[in-house]
Amino acid sequence: MITINSDLKLWMRIIIFSSSYGFIFVLVLCTAFVSEKQPWLLLSFLISLFIWIVSIIVYLYLLHQFTRLSKEEIQVGVISKSDENIAEYIVAYLLPFAFASISSFVDLIILLIVIFFIGLIILNTDMLYYNPILILFGYNYFEVEDITNTVKVNVIIKKNTLINIKHGFKLKMIHIDYDTYLGVM
Numbered sequence: 256m257i258t259i260n261s262d263l264k265l266w267m268r269i270i271i272f273s274s275s276y277g278f279i280f281v282l283v284l285c286t287a288f289v290s291e292k293q294p295w296l297l298l299s300f301l302i303s304l305f306i307w308i309v310s311i312i313v314y315l316y317l318l319h320q321f322t323r324l325s326k327e328e329i330q331v332g333v334i335s336k337s338d339e340n341i342a343e344y345i346v347a348y349l350l351p352f353a354f355a356s357i358s359s360f361v362d363l364i365i366l367l368i369v370i371f372f373i374g375l376i377i378l379n380t381d382m383l384y385y386n387p388i389l390i391l392f393g394y395n396y397f398e399v400e401d402i403t404n405t406v407k408v409n410v411i412i413k414k415n416t417l418i419n420i421k422h423g424f425k426l427k428m429i430h431i432d433y434d435t436y437l438g439v440m
Contacts, residue, residue, distance in 0.1 A: 264432045268378050270314045274388040276370055277307030279352045283366065287357035299363060311388060321437055326427040331420055332402040336395060337409060344385045384411055384435065397438075399426065412438030 284300040287293075357363050377383050384396045393413045400407045402423055410428055412420075420426060428436035 267314075267317060267431065268383055270310050270317065271383055271386055271389075272374050272377055273306065273310035274314050275386045276374065277303065277310055278387065279349065280366075280370065281307050283352055283355045283357060284363075290356075291358055295360060296357065296363075314388070315392070318437070321429050321431075321439070324429045326429055326439065327436070328425050328427055329399060329406060329408065330402040331399055331422065331424045331426050332404060333400040333422075334420060335398050337398040341385050344382055381409060381435065384409070399438075407434075409435045410438045411435065 281300065281303045284296060284303055288296040288300050355366060357366060381396075389395075389411065394411050395413075397410050397412060398407060399410045408428070410426070411431070412426075427439050429439060431437055
């Protein structure tokens with residue numbers, strides 16, 4: 256059976272981040288190109304668009320492949336949506352990009368540096384999983400406590416699978432990192 260090693264976990268986290276922030280970067284560059292009409296902005300936009308699309312394809316491929324990995328089980332006691340920090344995430348990490356403007360190559364470099372440092376923060380926290388791409392594909396972030404109230408983990412599962420999850424249900428999960436799992440049915 257396939258298992259996830261630490262290198263794959265790091266790459267998966269980077270791909271999740273790229274799929275989320277790549278979209279924002281593409282929008283900022285598109286807006287800049289429309290207003291400035293600079294060829295280097297068009298090239299930057301096309302490269303960013305390509306990287307973003309590739310990161311989504313790789314991410315979806317890895318999600319599909321994860322279903323073949325060895326699974327752990329938790330007998331569900333309590334399951335609750337874990338989105339109390341979503342407003343903080345939007346205000347701190349997404350809203351500033353709505354007003355970003357790029358009129359020179361220096362602006363682009365500064366934006367890349369800011370995204371790099373935000374990436375470092377997000378890659379080392381659970382904020383990574385508050386991802387618009389995950390939500391678009393029907394995944395949500397939940398906190399699951401086992402039936403004995405001794406184990407509490409974060410699980411990313413498709414929202415429509417919650418119908419089947421009742422008290423005592425044995426949820427199969429694949430360990431992604433730290434205390435985060437991908438729930439599979």
